[in-house]
Amino acid sequence: MSVLKMQRMTVCALKRDRKAILEKLQSLGVMEISGIPETEEGFDKMDTAQQRAGFEKAAALADQAIEILERYAPEKKSMFASLEGKLLVGTEKGRRVQEEKSELLKTVKKICSLDREYAERKSEIAKIENSIESLRPWLALGVPLRNTETKRTVMIPGTMPGGTAADDVYGVLSEQCPGTEGVDVEIISSEQSTVYLAVICMKEDAAAVEEALRSAGFARPSQTWERTPEAQKAYLEQQIAENRSRMADVEEMIRSFAARREEIKILADYYRVRADKYAVLGEIPQSERTFVLSGYVPACEAGQVESYLTEKYDCQVETEDLKEDEEAPVILKNNPFSASMESVVESYGLPSKGEIDPTSVMSFFYVFFFGMMLSDAAYGLIVAVVCGILVWKYPRMSPGMKKSLKLFLYCGISTVVWGILFGGYFGNIVDIVSEKFFGVTVTPPALWFVPLNEPMKLLLFSLLFGLIHLFTGLGIKGYLCIKDGKIMDFFCDVVLWFMLLVGLILLFLPSSLFASIAQMEILFPDWVNTLAAVLAAAGAVGIVLMSGRDKKNPALRLALGAYDLYNVTGWLSDVLSYSRLLALGLATGVIASVINQMASMLPNNVIGVILFIIIFIVGHAMNLAINLLGAYVHTNRLQFVEFFGKFYDGGGRPFHPFKENTKYAEVKEETLL
């Protein structure tokens, strides 16, 4: 249960060592560079924007090449590839890639340009196919479309509106230019909306004939060719074939680079890391011979970093505690069990200054409530086993993923426990199967009780667990008040509330209302009843008097106090909110029973059994999925709204160390010393 203590480390070193020091810090990944002193006389910041942009571009190029390789030669990936984590690369290999980087970058560029060529060829083929399409109606014409003429005659090729027959054309011609002779009209082909034709006429009549045809909707073809349509088509097809074979070559060439995929990945990461380094390099002030660097380092690492740097380089390292008003970045540090719940806290908000890390307290309740909501031993076992296998099988998955899977592993185990307590195994599958196939009804006994038979009992326990959860939250608030030395706050905001609430609960327990709910009567001795009344009254009066203690005006102070007392209803609704523990648990069990019931209605023969199994698998898979989601959502809600509402704001800033932010590969680092 803790937030790592941060210290500020300031390094002043010689300029000639700056790259080595930065690289070392980056590979250690323990420092968040920040709060760099304002530029002083003699210190300048170096402009590294250009180099940075260069590295970023190289990284982007390499990314692109990897994408291209993936497209042409997809890597074989299993279903769980995303769990495998980053490639682990030996230092030796990392160094070799750095040495070959210019040559590798050439390969990358080559891959990109080959891909471009592939795309160009592809669009070229589409273009050619288009012109073949426009050529098709002319195929029956045995002469070229362009400049076809004899000594005296000329051919005018073109299109007319659909349905035009040769006679129509003659009609038009004889009407519009009666003087022409020897005109021959040949319909080459006709389509729904267009007729393709060639008109042959004397050279001197050509202009008049064309004019006349135009008035009837004639148009010259948009494309003409030197060759005959048939020859042109053959030529174009030849070109397509050439492009195709080139494309195949290109594809083959790109594929031949697939073996270098790993190196390209390392290269991409190398440039990414260098871009980050140059970003920092551009931030730090440098004089002619020295530079200054400052940032947050976790206190537990600071000593090691300091001794390493001072031993290896000529430099001055100062480590100091943070100033009072400084808001340090936050790293959570917990035992392995609670650490898996850190992501839950992170998603709400990291502890801000002065708050404690609620993870370890929360983790217990989290697992407890989750199991109670899912409350089916078989479901829990499935979840736990699946998560366990994945965690065990893919040790190098990303840390966030690992934490989430572990979270569900623990929740699954808790679910198994609750399932055994409540006697839920796939709902009531044991009863159904034993009755249907063996004729005797066997009910696995619940270790505690069956919620469906005694819902009121479970409701009361749910509320009780809720009350414990909420009181824990209020207790933590009290602890924080004491830690900060705010005794007054501790008394007014925590002790008075405890008095009021405990008093009210003690008053409620012997009442007839409770007796009718719980079906049991609780009788306290008189002194307890008196104590309860006193506690409640004192608490209430105290809250009314003290809540508005920072206000001078007595009327306002009382009004604020009364308003704060109204929060008792808030507590009531908070406690009732825990009834979802019962409701969700019932939902899992009853819906599982519905599925079993449906399956059991089938006849008792081979087909019936097969269908039984299918319904069983599909139905329970769906029920598990939806209830897993429900349990997750509502457990989070209970923590975030009810529990954190009592003492925790969040709002801390996560620690972003200067480190090697790689995408594909991790270079195995030699350890610090």
Next chain:
Amino acid sequence: MSELGIVYALLGAAVAVLLSGTGSAIGVGIAGQAAAGVVTEDPGKFAKVLIIQLLPGTQGLYGLLIGFITLSKIGVLGGGLADLSVSTGLLILAACLPIGVVGLLSAIAQGKTAAASIGIIAKKPDQFAKAMLFPAMVETYAILALLISFLSVTGIQV
């Protein structure tokens, strides 16, 4: 004793399933439209928006739960209809109303909230837990209604 008792009781089961199921269908539909929009822009967010789209679906399950319990209570499941008086039948009908009505309305409201939360995922995918919480707040009231319906149905003596 009257024939009508069992009719009212069955009507109760029908109301529980009908209304809450309709509500969930509408709610999931509303959220689904928003989810589809996000996936067109960024297919990588599919899993996240799908989870949020599913949230308004639980009311239908709660209705099913009450319907199922009612059916098995009045003997429609497993044969042997119970002999119900009219007043018992009406009691069961009344017991089914909370999850029916609250399920209908809360699922629709939750669907709208889920659609808005999907908007959060579209812009800030890292805020998944918070986005999930808003629709979950609405669901509380469906859970309370479920609880009362459940306690009433199991509490009525047949």
